[in-house]
Amino acid sequence: MAAIRIALALLVGLCAYYFYPQETFSAEMVRGMRVLVTGSSSGIGEQMAYEFARMGAHLMLTARRENRLQEVMQKCQKLGASSVHYVVADMSNLTSAQKVVEETKAQMGGLDQLVLNHVGGTMFGPFQGTIESVIRSMNVNFFSYVQLTISAMDLLQESKGNIVVISSMSGRIPGPFAISYSAAKFALEGFYSSLRAEMRLRKIDLPITVAVLGYIDTDMALNSVGDKITQKASSKEDCARQVVKGGVLRYREVFYPYWAVKPILLYRELLPDLVDQVMAYGYKLENIL
Ligand SMILES: NC(=O)c1ccc[n+]([C@@H]2O[C@H](COP(=O)([O-])OP(=O)(O)OC[C@H]3O[C@@H](n4cnc5c(N)ncnc54)[C@H](OP(=O)(O)O)[C@@H]3O)[C@@H](O)[C@H]2O)c1
Ligand SMILES: *[C@@H]1O[C@H](CO)[C@@H](O)[C@H](O)[C@H]1NC(C)=O
16 A cells, blocks of 8 residues: 555656646846856856856855966956956955955845855864864865855845855765764754745745755866766856756756666665665775775
């Protein structure tokens, strides 16, 4: 009986998904949109900025390295952004995070999409057993996200805007050698999925897209884990394209690369021990310990 009910529920779910009207994505949706992308001086954030620029968005960039921000800004202008601004800020300082939103309001007059992407303050390797390393990661990778969200809430309400949060497999599945990073990503998943649920009940329209990413070929990732894991990295350009599209269409979640991420999440729910064992083969311990 139970099995039949589950099968039936699955069938209904699949049909609903199949017949649900899928909105098609077009550059027109992005033209004139005011977007803040954090961590946009390199990596996936930089690529997302280019993606938004190509489609004519107004951009606010932010990170710590001013020279890099200037280079990204110039490229965004060439690609066709409606306007580009940047603000130098260190996200380990929550006052700076607040100021980034104030600057966004001052420069663009509002905000339509908040893309929370920056990452810092952690290293891949065995847990050092210090509280400082965990606090540092939580400050940069979790609390600053929350602060930016709180500061931007009114602007997003005004514009009926949305939030995109960059998470990771490490925010869904426990993994070794990035404990403080993983803790921050799990915290993000908890905070933003709970916030989404609460907003819905309070009938406040604030779509939240969580992007669950696998291994992406940014310089940072290749340098920190390139010789330590066996997996092959996926393209940061394609990743940025998929995340931007998912955010603009206000998907609940984006998985990238889909076939490397989604099946593992599903299998881990069903067979956690087996998946842990299989995943353990992915680490080159001789290069880590
Ligand atoms: N690459 C992957 O394999 C992978 C996998 C899963 C998830 N992700 C997620 O994807 C996102 C982007 O990662 P990525 O690979 O593109 O990293 P990345 O290339 O290292 O970029 C990180 C960005 O964050 C900025 N940043 C670092 N520390 C900061 C601080 N204290 N204050 C302000 N900005 C700071 C950096 O700029 P400055 O140094 O100039 O400040 C840079 O612009 C992250 O959320 C990451 O967790 C990546
Ligand atoms: C944090 O940033 C604010 C404003 O940007 C600055 O006044 C303050 O000195 C910073 N705090 C630290 C500890 O760097």
